[in-house]
Amino acid sequence: MNQKVELFGIKFDNLTIEEVKNFVVDFIKSGQKGYVVTPNAFHIVMLRKDEEFRKAYEKAKLVLADGVSIIFSSKILGKPLKERCAGADLFIEICKIAAHLNKNIFLLGGTAGSEKIAEQKLKILFPNINVVSYSPPFGFENDEEENNKIVEMINNSNACVLFICVGAPKGEKWLCKNIDRLKISLAFPFGAALDFFAGTKKRAPKWMQKIGLEWFWRLIQEPKRLWKRYLIGNTIFIFLVIEELIKKILKRKND
Numbered sequence: 001m002n003q004k005v006e007l008f009g010i011k012f013d014n015l016t017i018e019e020v021k022n023f024v025v026d027f028i029k030s031g032q033k034g035y036v037v038t039p040n041a042f043h044i045v046m047l048r049k050d051e052e053f054r055k056a057y058e059k060a061k062l063v064l065a066d067g068v069s070i071i072f073s074s075k076i077l078g079k080p081l082k083e084r085c086a087g088a089d090l091f092i093e094i095c096k097i098a099a100h101l102n103k104n105i106f107l108l109g110g111t112a113g114s115e116k117i118a119e120q121k122l123k124i125l126f127p128n129i130n131v132v133s134y135s136p137p138f139g140f141e142n143d144e145e146e147n148n149k150i151v152e153m154i155n156n157s158n159a160c161v162l163f164i165c166v167g168a169p170k171g172e173k174w175l176c177k178n179i180d181r182l183k184i185s186l187a188f189p190f191g192a193a194l195d196f197f198a199g200t201k202k203r204a205p206k207w208m209q210k211i212g213l214e215w216f217w218r219l220i221q222e223p224k225r226l227w228k229r230y231l232i233g234n235t236i237f238i239f240l241v242i243e244e245l246i247k248k249i250l251k252r253k254n255d
Contacts, residue, residue: 005079007070008044008240013062016083020064020090024097027061028160028185035060035175035187038087040067041215041237042229046169048240053169056176061186064090068212069234073241077248087190091163091197094188098161099126103185106154107133107194109165114198121198132157136166141174155183162187165194192218 002019004011015023027034037060039047047054057063064085065071074081098105105122107115115133122131134153140146154162162184164171171189179187195201203209204217219230 005074005081007074007077007079008047008244010039010044010047010057011063012039012065012070012074012081014081015062015064015085017085017089017093019082020062020085021093021097023062024094024186025101028097028101028103031185032061033179033182033185035172035179035189036062036064037172037189038064038066038085038090039070041069042067042233043168044070044240045233045236050169052173052176056169056172059176059179060172068209068214069237072212073244076241077244087188088193088196088203090188091190091193094161094163094186095122095126099129101160102128103160104130104132104158106157106159106162106184107131107165108136108150108154108162109167109171110135110194110198110200112195112200114195114200115165117198117200118194130157130159132159141166141170147174147178151178151181155181158183160185163194164189165191167191 003014005014006012037057047057065074065081066084066086068084071081071084095105107118109115110118110133115135119131119133132153134150136146136150140150162182164175164187166174168189168191171191175187175189192201196203201221204214208214208217215230215234219226
C-alpha cells in the first residue's frame with residue numbers, strides 16, 4: 001500500500017525503487033496519463049516561494065525523494081522514508097519497462113549532444129522500440145511557437161514515456177502546463193539523468209552517493225553553475241530541517 005509521508009509541507013510517496021517500477025507498469029497498462037516528480041533539498045527550498053512550481057507538484061502522480069538529505073531528515077523527524085528514488089537511478093529502469101511493454105520513448109533536453117548519444121545507446125539496448133530525442137533552445141518554455149513544435153514532435157513520435165531533462169523547476173512547470181496536450185502515458189522530469197546516462201557528465205562514486213555527498217561532487221564539476229544551488233540552498237534546507245524539528249518538539253510538549 002502506498003503511504004504518504006508529509007515533510008516540509010510536501011506529501012511524499014513512501015515507496016522503494018521496486019515499488020515505483022511496479023507503479024509505472026500498472027499506470028502505463030491502465031492507460032492513464034501523468035507525471036512524476038523527484039524532489040531534492042533545492043526543490044524543497046524553491047517550493048517555499050515558487051507558487052507555480054508548487055502547483056506543478058500538486059498535479060504530480062508521484063512525489064519521490066531524490067535527495068539523500070531528504071531521506072536523512074525524514075529519519076531525524078521521525079517520519080522515515082523507505083528509500084531514495086533518484087531520477088538518475090530510475091532512468092534506465094523505466095526504459096527497461098518501456099521496452100518490455102513495447103512502448104516508445106521521447107528524450108527532451110540534454111546538453112552537449114547528450115540527447116543524441118542517449119538516443120543511440122537506447123536504440124542499441126532496446127531495438128524493439130522507437131526512441132526520439134530533441135534538445136530545445138534556451139528559453140523555449142517562453143516561446144509559444146517552439147512549445148507547439150515540441151508538443152507536436154512528442155505526439156508524432158507515438159511516445160508513451162517522456163523524459164524531460166531541462167532542469168528544475170523548468171521541466172516540472174512545462175509539464176504542468178502542457179501535460180493535457182501530450183499523448184503520452186508518463187513523463188519524468190529527471191534533470192541531469194540524461195547526461196549521466198549518455199556519459200557527457202560523470203556521476204559521483206557510489207560511496208559519495210550513499211553518504212549524501214553527491215551534491216559536493218556535482219559542485220566540483222560545475223562550480224559556476226551550481227554554487228548558489230548547493231552552498232546557499234543546502235544551508236537554507238538545514239534551517240528548514242531545524243524548523244521542522246522545533247515544531248515536532250513543541251507539538252510533543254503541547255500533547
